[in-house]
Amino acid sequence: MLSNLAVRDVETLVHPYTNLATFREQGPLVIERGEGIYVYDTAGKPYIEGLAGLWCTSLGFANAELVEAAREQMAKLPFSQIFAGRSHDPAIALGEKLKEIAPAAISKVFFCSSGSEANDTQVKLVWYMNNALGRPAKKKIISRIKAYHGVTIASASLTGLTANHADFDLPIANILHTACPHHYRFAEAGESEEAFATRLAAELEEMILREGPETVAAFIAEPVMGAGGVIVPPRTYFPKIQAVLERYDVMMIADEVICGFGRLGTLFGSTALDIRPDSISVAKALSSAYLPIGAVMIPERMYQAMLDESRKIGTFGHGYTYSGHPVAAAVALKTLEIYERDDIVGHAARVAVPFQRRLKALAEHPLIGEARGMGLVGALEIVADKASKAPYPTAKGVGARCTALALEEGLIVRNLGDSVALCPPLIITEAQVDDMFDRLTRALDGTRDWIAAG
Numbered sequence: 001m002l003s004n005l006a007v008r009d010v011e012t013l014v015h016p017y018t019n020l021a022t023f024r025e026q027g028p029l030v031i032e033r034g035e036g037i038y039v040y041d042t043a044g045k046p047y048i049e050g051l052a053g054l055w056c057t058s059l060g061f062a063n064a065e066l067v068e069a070a071r072e073q074m075a076k077l078p079f080s081q082i083f084a085g086r087s088h089d090p091a092i093a094l095g096e097k098l099k100e101i102a103p104a105a106i107s108k109v110f111f112c113s114s115g116s117e118a119n120d121t122q123v124k125l126v127w128y129m130n131n132a133l134g135r136p137a138k139k140k141i142i143s144r145i146k147a148y149h150g151v152t153i154a155s156a157s158l159t160g161l162t163a164n165h166a167d168f169d170l171p172i173a174n175i176l177h178t179a180c181p182h183h184y185r186f187a188e189a190g191e192s193e194e195a196f197a198t199r200l201a202a203e204l205e206e207m208i209l210r211e212g213p214e215t216v217a218a219f220i221a222e223p224v225m226g227a228g229g230v231i232v233p234p235r236t237y238f239p240k241i242q243a244v245l246e247r248y249d250v251m252m253i254a255d256e257v258i259c260g261f262g263r264l265g266t267l268f269g270s271t272a273l274d275i276r277p278d279s280i281s282v283a284k285a286l287s288s289a290y291l292p293i294g295a296v297m298i299p300e301r302m303y304q305a306m307l308d309e310s311r312k313i314g315t316f317g318h319g320y321t322y323s324g325h326p327v328a329a330a331v332a333l334k335t336l337e338i339y340e341r342d343d344i345v346g347h348a349a350r351v352a353v354p355f356q357r358r359l360k361a362l363a364e365h366p367l368i369g370e371a372r373g374m375g376l377v378g379a380l381e382i383v384a385d386k387a388s389k390a391p392y393p394t395a396k397g398v399g400a401r402c403t404a405l406a407l408e409e410g411l412i413v414r415n416l417g418d419s420v421a422l423c424p425p426l427i428i429t430e431a432q433v434d435d436m437f438d439r440l441t442r443a444l445d446g447t448r449d450w451i452a453a454g
């Protein structure tokens with residue numbers, strides 16, 4: 001029996017990433033408020049937010065300083081544009097801060113409101129730059145199978161997941177997908193992580209040569225893949241990939257939308273994975289998700305090309321109404337201040353040790369084929385047979401069953417197929433990590449019993 005609020009929802013909203021058909025019977029879980037790492041539903045039941053919202057609420061819920069930063073800026077100047085040479089202090093200060101902490105030499109910062117917009121902008125800037133540099137054929141962008149880069153037309157094309165392409169008539173032209181660096185699933189029998197990384201770099205090089213290096217402009221990658229199943233590449237994967245890119249003057253774009261701001265125990269994921277990015281996308285934890293804001297960090301070479309195009313065309317014809325939104329920028333600035341002042345990244349690195357210990361221990365659970373992760377993000381892949389790694393039939397919905405049982409235990413996690421993802425707020429304590437894994441273990445045991453009961 002759906003509650004009144006649930007009935008109104010079903011009759012009104014289109015929910016992203018939801019089976020719209022089955023949802024009509026199930027109805028929504030309506031969340032009312034949050035505090036620390038917990039959220040509460042309309043009946044007052046608390047849940048550990050084990051996915052930090054959507055991999056984003058790093059400072060947890062009800063952070064009074066972020067609320068106050070928003071209130072202050074809202075009262076002072078709730079909106080002002082940065083089109084046509086206008087500006088305001090919060091956007092300037094946030095741009096400066098991002099340049100200061102960036103994991104690469106950054107010339108300028110472009111603001112937007114989401115990860116999808118950031119990656120969409122990356123595609124446009126790469127094309128724009130190569131037109132300015134007089135190499136109009138150099139336009140292809142290589143992404144990876146299972147990558148997640150967003151849902152706008154260009155960013156969904158970069159995404160390497162079939163559900164984001166099927167019947168949306170995607171991907172668009174000039175976007176290619178190379179192999180996914182998931183050793184457990186895609187390595188050949190007996191292939192070491194090192195040999196797997198070498199093979200993937202060779203496959204990338206073959207793709208670039210097949211397409212023609214003069215047509216390949218950029219490579220985009222999340223340091224650790226998120227929505228594709230929390231996939232941590234082999235240690236030497238990115239250095240090998242990067243060597244190939246450098247041979248053919250192919251830009252490296254780091255999508256730091258999940259990994260940025262401490263998730264892997266380093267300020268940026270690029271540092272943890274030995275990536276030397278040319279340009280960088282950020283969003284999510286930039287404001288601890290309290291307000292929507294994203295950014296593209298632009299290298300000098302690209303900026304110079306943008307200057308040339310502006311001289312030629314008369315303007316830089318790209319930007320969003322909410323680019324650099326003053327309230328979002330003020331909240332992001334406060335977020336970065338808190339990360340620094342409270343050593344949130346150091347805290348994440350320390351709590352990551354028991355987090356990874358508990359996560360990896362679940363590899364022994366009879367349902368789990370692989371327990372993988374890095375820093376404060378991880379996933380448990382459920383398999384029907386550990387030896388052959390055979391999955392359960394998709395229609396059985398084992399991953400979904402596990403997350404439903406976790407919900408009963410008061411834990412919000414997300415299943416990506418039959419992989420169950422964890423990505424708690426960075427402020428989580430060691431005791432809360434234990435509580436979270438105790439709840440998850442009960443949900444996994446319940447899933448095992450449900451499977452056994454047929």
Ligand SMILES: Cc1ncc(COP(=O)(O)O)c(C=O)c1O
Binds near residue numbers: 227283
């Ligand atoms: C790595 C990565 N890039 C881009 C995006 C898209 O961000 P948004 O949903 O804010 O458009 C996401 C969202 O989950 C992401 O995980």
